[in-house]
Amino acid sequence: MLLSGADILVKTLIEQGCDTVFGYPGGQILNVYDSLYTHQNEINHILTAHEQGATHAADGYARTTGKVGVVISTSGPGATNLVTGIATAYLDSIPLLAICGNVPTTQIGSDSFQEIDITGVTLPITKHNYFVGSVEQLADTVREALKLAKSGRPGPVLIDIPKDVQTAKCEYEPKPPVEKEEPYAAKQVRIEEAARHINEAKCPFIYFGGGLITANAQSEMITLAEKIDAPIGCSLMGLSGIPTDHPRFLGMQGMHGHYASSMAMHNADLIISLGVRFNDRVTGNRSKFATRAKIIHIDVDGSELNKTVNSVCGLRGDVKLTLQSLLPLVEKSDKPDWAGKVSKFRKEENKYLDNRDSLTPRKAILTLNKHLGENTAVATDVGQHQMWSAQNLNLKTPRRFVSSGGLGTMGFGLGAAIGAAYGTRERSVLVTGDGSFGMCLNELATAVSYNVPIVILILNNGVLGMVRQWQTLFFDKHYSNTVLNRKTDFVALARSFGADGEAVSTVEDLDKALENGFNNNGPYVIDCTIDKDEFVLPMLPPGGSMDDIIVKVGD
Amino acid sequence: MNKYTLAVLVKNQFGVLNRVTSMFRRRQFNINALTVSETETSEFSRITVVFGGEENYKQQLINQLYKLPDVYSIKEITSDNSVSCELLLIKMQNDPSTREDINTATKAFGAETVDYSKNSIMLRLSDTSARIDDFINLMREYEILEICRTGSVSLEKGSTTIRHTINL
Numbered sequence: 001m002l003l004s005g006a007d008i009l010v011k012t013l014i015e016q017g018c019d020t021v022f023g024y025p026g027g028q029i030l031n032v033y034d035s036l037y038t039h040q041n042e043i044n045h046i047l048t049a050h051e052q053g054a055t056h057a058a059d060g061y062a063r064t065t066g067k068v069g070v071v072i073s074t075s076g077p078g079a080t081n082l083v084t085g086i087a088t089a090y091l092d093s094i095p096l097l098a099i100c101g102n103v104p105t106t107q108i109g110s111d112s113f114q115e116i117d118i119t120g121v122t123l124p125i126t127k128h129n130y131f132v133g134s135v136e137q138l139a140d141t142v143r144e145a146l147k148l149a150k151s152g153r154p155g156p157v158l159i160d161i162p163k164d165v166q167t168a169k170c171e172y173e174p175k176p177p178v179e180k181e182e183p184y185a186a187k188q189v190r191i192e193e194a195a196r197h198i199n200e201a202k203c204p205f206i207y208f209g210g211g212l213i214t215a216n217a218q219s220e221m222i223t224l225a226e227k228i229d230a231p232i233g234c235s236l237m238g239l240s241g242i243p244t245d246h247p248r249f250l251g252m253q254g255m256h257g258h259y260a261s262s263m264a265m266h267n268a269d270l271i272i273s274l275g276v277r278f279n280d281r282v283t284g285n286r287s288k289f290a291t292r293a294k295i296i297h298i299d300v301d302g303s304e305l306n307k308t309v310n311s312v313c314g315l316r317g318d319v320k321l322t323l324q325s326l327l328p329l330v331e332k333s334d335k336p337d338w339a340g341k342v343s344k345f346r347k348e349e350n351k352y353l354d355n356r357d358s359l360t361p362r363k364a365i366l367t368l369n370k371h372l373g374e375n376t377a378v379a380t381d382v383g384q385h386q387m388w389s390a391q392n393l394n395l396k397t398p399r400r401f402v403s404s405g406g407l408g409t410m411g412f413g414l415g416a417a418i419g420a421a422y423g424t425r426e427r428s429v430l431v432t433g434d435g436s437f438g439m440c441l442n443e444l445a446t447a448v449s450y451n452v453p454i455v456i457l458i459l460n461n462g463v464l465g466m467v468r469q470w471q472t473l474f475f476d477k478h479y480s481n482t483v484l485n486r487k488t489d490f491v492a493l494a495r496s497f498g499a500d501g502e503a504v505s506t507v508e509d510l511d512k513a514l515e516n517g518f519n520n521n522g523p524y525v526i527d528c529t530i531d532k533d534e535f536v537l538p539m540l541p542p543g544g545s546m547d548d549i550i551v552k553v554g555d
Numbered sequence: 556m557n558k559y560t561l562a563v564l565v566k567n568q569f570g571v572l573n574r575v576t577s578m579f580r581r582r583q584f585n586i587n588a589l590t591v592s593e594t595e596t597s598e599f600s601r602i603t604v605v606f607g608g609e610e611n612y613k614q615q616l617i618n619q620l621y622k623l624p625d626v627y628s629i630k631e632i633t634s635d636n637s638v639s640c641e642l643l644l645i646k647m648q649n650d651p652s653t654r655e656d657i658n659t660a661t662k663a664f665g666a667e668t669v670d671y672s673k674n675s676i677m678l679r680l681s682d683t684s685a686r687i688d689d690f691i692n693l694m695r696e697y698e699i700l701e702i703c704r705t706g707s708v709s710l711e712k713g714s715t716t717i718r719h720t721i722n723l
Contacts, residue, residue: 119570120573123573123574123577124577124581127622127624128623128624128625131569131570148624301618301622302618302621303615303618303619303621303622305618306611306614306615307615
């Protein structure tokens with residue numbers, strides 16, 4: 001079949017099972033949009049308000065489905081607007097395919113109108129990228145890119161397609177959807193070595209991250225934990241990996257991690273880490289990090305082994321397959337002393353819990369929990385509200401916590417929540433702050449246009465709370481540029497976009513508002529006032545260790 | 556600090572060198588020398604990279620290289636398993652008082668005189684990087700006008716080739 005490049009691109013996407021794409025048209029991608037028009041019954045294109053929102057939406061779609069999210073933009077500014085979204089996906093290992101138009105090949109390199117070297121720009125934030133120089137390469141490039149995006153450690157891949165490649169014609173032959181590269185277990189000798197360390201351990205701790213969710217290795221991990229009587233903690237990216245209320249689960253690690261989880265990791269003699277990368281927000285001061293513990297590290301990406309912390313045993317391989325080979329070599333043992341210690345940490349944690357009855361941030365999230373379904377995806381932006389969500393959300397199903405962990409992208413949430421609603425095919429929730437929401441609230445227009453059901457909970461404290469918290473603690477309360485005090489009326493704003501909403505300042509009102517939101521058709525904005533001086537606790541000061549943990553802040 | 560040499564077989568495609576060097580830059584790998592050349596097939600180019608560091612640093616560099624889809628295989632080159640050499644061109648001030656000494660050194664190192672003018676002598680030496688360092692150090696006794704060296708290239712001894720190396 002002789003087809004234009006634009007048709008080949010769209011046909012190949014359809015052939016590969018992409019049914020939903022996000023994007024924004026423009027001059028150098030017009031032909032592709034013409035083809036999307038022709039094929040609108042086979043592929044659903046969501047027009048966002050801004051390319052950044054489209055990238056975050058594709059990302060949210062990918063996070064909730066495990067499929068490759070697809071975003072399409074024009075050249076130049078359209079392409080550069082993708083950058084923050086691509087980087088967000090890169091840092092969190094999210095499979096994403098970004099497709100950009102570009103000026104015709106004859107004009108490349110001459111600073112044409114809306115020309116940008118987007119493969120150069122995105123080199124450090126993509127797994128790989130392609131400049132398609134001829135239409136004959138196009139279909140296979142798309143297939144290769146999709147395969148690459150989802151294989152091994154997933155990540156974003158970009159394809160830059162000049163205008164004349166979109167218009168040129170060649171033969172198109174449909175091919176079956178590409179499979180991801182066959183996963184493999186770590187080397188047997190390493191697995192045996194790991195088993196020896198595990199069998200010797202008296203206080204083992206299992207620490208997992210986003211890699212566990214990608215590998216879909218939850219049940220293997222839980223079997224291991226039961227067998228060796230170990231508690232489980234996770235990184236921010238690991239949240240939702242196992243149900244929050246699982247009896248072995250202690251919660252998140254790191255700068256604002258759960259006390260019991262952090263204490264257990266600090267006191268463990270062996271940390272079995274699965275699909276994590278020991279980011280600085282987790283380890284704090286690396287020389288003081290878990291000094292008593294040996295580390296076993298299983299990751300599909302070998303470059304993560306010994307990158308930031310030294311492991312006694314590094315296993316490069318698929319987490320699921322590696323655990324499957326490891327499990328038979330692990331001896332079953334109960335560890336009552338260690339379990340006793342861990343339950344003591346839990347009791348201590350309960351002492352530090354914020355149990356005020358007023359509309360505290362924690363109370364707001366706990367109230368939200370009552371309304372969440374098994375399958376509801378909760379997206380967040382970045383800042384205090386993100387940490388309060390991470391600490392207090394009751395998550396039941398993997399891939400239902402959608403948050404920018406590695407890059408920490410404010411403005412990520414709304415686009416991601418839109419993508420998550422498409423991914424889960426049901427209402428999603430966005431927990432955000434007034435600062436973050438202000439960054440990309442233009443996507444309310446998208447949510448209204450497509451009638452995407454999203455409950456948007458703005459924890460509104462009128463300040464950039466996380467930065468302000470640091471200023472309180474480490475900068476002598478010099479509140480430099482963190483006091484917003486904007487006059488934005490978020491409910492009126494929602495209405496002006498064609499959405500609905502309400503403002504609340506008590507727990508009862510919030511509860512009612514959430515009920516209204518969950519019954520509403522389309523996006524619903526809840527402007528929830530909280531105090532500006534609320535802290536995210538506990539907190540490990542940057543570069544600190546567990547000895548420096550702040551659990552309570554005096555008046 | 557140890558010195559390591561890696562031979563890296565990469566797809567012979569537009570922009571591959573940029574991908575490799577950009578990765579070195581953004582991850583702050585400090586490279587002493589890097590050469591790129593075509594190989595026995597048009598499908599691949601070969602990069603030889605020399606750098607200093609500890610074992611962990613080397614392993615991290617190898618791991619990061621492997622993550623680039625354009626990298627086909629990597630082989631660590633040591634003096635035991637391979638032959639390495641480098642080419643030097645060096646231009647010296649031609650001065651009657653030092654001419655004889657330069658000539659003697661040239662002979663001793665097996666270098667060749669490839670250009671000669673009233674005021675300059677150009678020498679060529681093909682040898683290991685260490686011998687070239689020695690030769691340059693010796694030449695510093697006299698007046699060096701210009702130096703250009705290629706960086707090391709290496710091939711493994713015997714019939715094994717890098718194309719059959721899969722060292723994951």
